[in-house]
Amino acid sequence: xxxxxxxxxxxxxxxxxxxxxxxxxxxxxxxxxxxxxxxxxxxxxxxxxxxxxxxxxxxxxxxxxxxxxxxxxxxxxxxxxxxxxxxxxxxxxxxxxxxxxxxxxxxxxxxxxxxxxxxxxxxxxxxxxxxxxxxxxxxxxxxxxxxxxxxxxxxxxxxxxxxxxxxxxxxxxxxxxxxxxxxxxxxxxxxxxxxxxxxxxxxxxxxxxxxxxxxxxxxxxxxxxxxxxxx
Numbered sequence: 001x002x003x004x005x006x007x008x009x010x011x012x013x014x015x016x017x018x019x020x021x022x023x024x025x026x027x028x029x030x031x032x033x034x035x036x037x038x039x040x041x042x043x044x045x046x047x048x049x050x051x052x053x054x055x056x057x058x059x060x061x062x063x064x065x066x067x068x069x070x071x072x073x074x075x076x077x078x079x080x081x082x083x084x085x086x087x088x089x090x091x092x093x094x095x096x097x098x099x100x101x102x103x104x105x106x107x108x109x110x111x112x113x114x115x116x117x118x119x120x121x122x123x124x125x126x127x128x129x130x131x132x133x134x135x136x137x138x139x140x141x142x143x144x145x146x147x148x149x150x151x152x153x154x155x156x157x158x159x160x161x162x163x164x165x166x167x168x169x170x171x172x173x174x175x176x177x178x179x180x181x182x183x184x185x186x187x188x189x190x191x192x193x194x195x196x197x198x199x200x201x202x203x204x205x206x207x208x209x210x211x212x213x214x215x216x217x218x219x220x221x222x223x224x225x226x227x228x229x230x231x
Contacts, residue, residue: 001075004210004219005137008074009081011203013088016059018195021093023188024051028097032104039166047176048097056089072207075215080138088141091148098155107162114155122147 028048035041060082066072067081074081095118103111126143133139209218 001215002137004215023191041163095152118151
């Protein structure tokens with residue numbers, strides 16, 4: 001049943017990440033190198049952090065509505081749910097933006113080391129949390145987030161030290177204008193449609209199964225299915 005709850009949490013996070021964050025992240029990845037040549041990376045990435053904060057608040061608000069209307073059930077307190085949704089979106093996205101960004105900018109060694117370190121640290125912290133605090137889904141996910149944030153902060157420091165500064169002493173005036181939003185939307189909306197369809201096909205069933213079969217059956221099924229699919 002604890003595995004099932006982890007899967008429910010992760011499915012909710014994946015929906016918002018895949019639909020609202022990933023298309024924008026892919027847009028940034030395809031322009032990161034060119035922006036770095038002109039010294040614009042810092043400003044645009046800072047805009048992305050602001051966008052990420054807004055999306056995280058929107059996701060938390062939608063969770064309050066859906067849980068309050070009894071449309072979704074996570075079998076945890078509302079405070080825990082909001083913390084895990086908000087924290088997972090912020091911290092996981094930070095890792096998945098900064099560390100692959102180092103690879104795109106040509107720092108493959110840093111990318112490899114930090115990726116491996118994130119996985120290892122997250123596993124260690126999650127095991128420690130469930131062994132030393134409480135063997136629950138919430139504490140496992142908190143451990144994962146702790147591992148991600150510890151290595152993520154290292155990645156942020158390395159990333160900002162290695163991006164180029166503007167050619168002039170003053171940073172160029174960079175704003176988000178209407179034509180920028182239109183360009184981003186044209187790139188992102190096909191990815192958004194695909195993400196919704198993929199999530200519906202591969203993860204939405206977890207919520208339907210939980211209502212009809214219960215947590216234990218969902219945990220067993222998703223674990224077995226996940227291992228076989230991963231192989």
